[in-house]
Amino acid sequence: AQKVTQAQTEISVVEKEDVTLDCVYETRDTTYYLFWYKQPPSGELVFLIRRNSFDEQNEISGRYSWNFQKSTSSFNFTITASQVVDSAVYFCALSGARYNFNKFYFGSGTKLNVKP
């Protein structure tokens, strides 16, 4: 089965704090892809990152970083020095390369509130 769990329903932080959003996945595919999307209050879905299962290097993009750990089936997302504009719902998604190819499985999302 393909499943994504985002156990944190809602997180509130004060501006400039660091925050980590958790994503745990289940898949029977040996090759798969993981994604993070941001949904700001305006409602659109903004692509943030794609990571394939055969590349376990962590990635940093400005204040954003992603920690992919195959051993624990996790793909966590950290925002450093959070800003009010980071307030949004963040979704983690999974797509297998063999079983259910082309289908994305989304977690239920984590709502991040960054207060000034």
Added chain:
Amino acid sequence: NAGVTQTPKFRVLKTGQSMTLLCAQDMNHEYMYWYRQDPGMGLRLIHYSVGEGTTAKGEVPDGYNVSRLKKQNFLLGLESAAPSQTSVYFCASSYGRLPPYQETQYFGPGTRLLVL
């Protein structure tokens, strides 16, 4: 490029009425998808298409039909709307590649549907 566009942005229906949601993309993507987003449940795949003239069922296809007569358009139809179909509908598209490669999906702005 407009990317992925959806028409209409918002609609109110009475139970039993029918309607069609239109999705258009100008990125020459092979694959297109329809999702629904409900509170606390993330996005769930309704139907998808891997090319002009082809469609397939996703996770929650009941009560919906789709058509892909042109590569750039993907239509979602509700033949007899029910209150359970009140949701936000998102269309997405991606390049088509063969397994094991999975391309990123890019989303439209969403259509908010209320069925009374």
